[in-house]
Amino acid sequence: NRAVVLKQRPQGEIQDGDLVLEQRPVRAPNNGEVVAQILWLSLDPYMRPRMNDAKGYMDPIGIDEPIVGESVARIVESRSDKLKEGDLVTCYSGWQEYVTFPADAPMVYKIHQKENVPLQTYLGVAGMPGRTGYCGLTYVGKPQKGETVVVSAASGPVGTVAGQTAKTEGCRVVGVAGGPEKCNFVINELGFDACVDYKAGNLEEDLKAACPNGIDIYFENVGGAVTRAVAPLLNDGARVPICGYVSAYNATDMASVETPFDVLKALDPVPEHRFFLVTEWQDKHQEITDILTSRIAAGELKYRETVAEGLENAVDAFKGMLKGRNFGKQLVHIAD
Ligand code: NDP
Structure with missing residues (x-):
């Protein structure tokens, strides 16, 4: 398992050595937990302030911890009856290839993929x-x-x-x-x-x-x-x-x-x-997801995406996004 971890806090623009790709073991799941393989990683602007030492509306990322981030992931091992192998979810996995977490963790949502709604849009315009x-x-x-x-x-x-x-x-x-x-x-x-x-x-x-x-x-x-x-x-x-x-x-x-x-x-x-x-509207998660996915499926909600291939290209893509090099939702494709 590879992960992008915060080695030192960037001063201004992210420099070499701030965010580093490392091998990390995948933790075996306890009772109630699942292991998920990350297919798509979302890159979002809010991740940059979280690399600083200042407490904003969320805690800073710890040194040596994977960068925070939401992904679309597939359950590959399950010790819970809430999620089974093969289920697709959105979850806050961090920037890595595999992750172990409790199936009932907050912000884990099973994806009920609609026809004509691509999986990765659940991190973008449908997410x-x-x-x-x-x-x-x-x-x-x-x-x-x-x-x-x-x-x-x-x-x-x-x-x-x-x-x-x-x-x-x-x-x-x-x-x-x-x-x-x-x-x-x-x-x-x-x-x-x-x-x-x-x-x-x-x-x-x-x-x-x-x-x-x-x-x-x-x-x-x-x-x-x-x-x-x-x-x-x-x-x-x-x-x-x-x-x-x-x-x-x-x-x-x-x-x-x-x-x-x-x-x-x-x-x-x-x-x-x-x-x-x-x-603030977390209780409307499903309702609003339904509105957005219906519009995507009907071809009414248009959007654009920029895809980086592989976790090794995530840092460069992220740096680019803060300068507008992305055109539409910036994603990292990790696995099929
Ligand atoms: P985008 O994909 O729009 O990426 C950021 C864009 O910002 C860049 O593509 C660039 O577009 C533009 N930009 C960068 N630097 C500048 C600049 N100096 N002046 C003007 N524009 C600049 O990101 P998102 O759609 O994911 O996010 C948009 C905003 O929403 C961000 O501020 C993000 O933090 C915020 N957000 C807030 C949330 C909340 O709960 N409050 C949740 C999610 C996102 P261009 O080339 O056009 O300049």
Whole structure:
């Protein structure tokens, strides 16, 4: 069994020697436990802050421990009547090839795979990021027909689902993404009304032109310059679901980062805004998974994926994702 472990905490961008691929024995299962083989590993931006020593909304990853992460895995040995050999699950396995865990551990979900819904989407638009986009937009953004919704990191799995959900609510949806290729995809494939390329050098003007009636909901994924460009365009009564701010995740000193909260609190009036966690709606896991997988199966929910092959390529793919080298959901394919 190979695992990617945290050898030392990265200072800024991840460097060689911070995350290391190592052999780790697979623990034999006790009563009530199962052994699972990881097929697909999800790479998500939140993993970077968890490599730091600061306590955020979750504990930091311990030194010498595998990097945290969710995967699609197949049960290969079972000492529990809850899961049997051959069952497919999503679970927080960490970055490794095999894992042993109690069958009733929290956040272990059996996959009831729908026809025409690829397995790996249960880590992407049909999984945690998809539920994040759906819940954040629906329950924190509270979209109304005709409103203008801006979604940053629009081509990624969270933004993809947030924006397409806003379209189904009858909103005008404007994406923000890096580069013309991603922007074309966001408009032509995802069906957003417009998409602003924040790297093109005209962010304020381009965003203003794309939002002639101002902004009613800003779905925040990135922070930084995008938030500063959004702020003056927010209408009275605007809502800002703060999902994350990936532009700051490699910062060496988080305390000196200008966060979306700083930008929004300086406005008069201060728009309604709050940070949310997808786990707030954990009780709706099945209900929302059903909504998303039905839309995928019907061809209504579009998405894109970038796949790295093998655990040995996970670190490079992860570093790339924090700079936008991924196009859509970043996955690592480990086994069939
Ligand atoms: P993505 O696949 O969208 O990957 C991150 C993207 O961020 C990159 O592709 C890149 O896209 C963009 N980006 C990187 N750096 C910058 C920058 N400096 N300025 C602007 N954009 C940048 O990730 P996800 O869809 O998985 O996640 C999106 C957000 O949702 C993250 O902030 C994540 O932490 C958050 N999240 C929050 C959850 C919660 O419960 N609150 C749960 C899951 C995710 P581009 O090329 O377009 O710049």
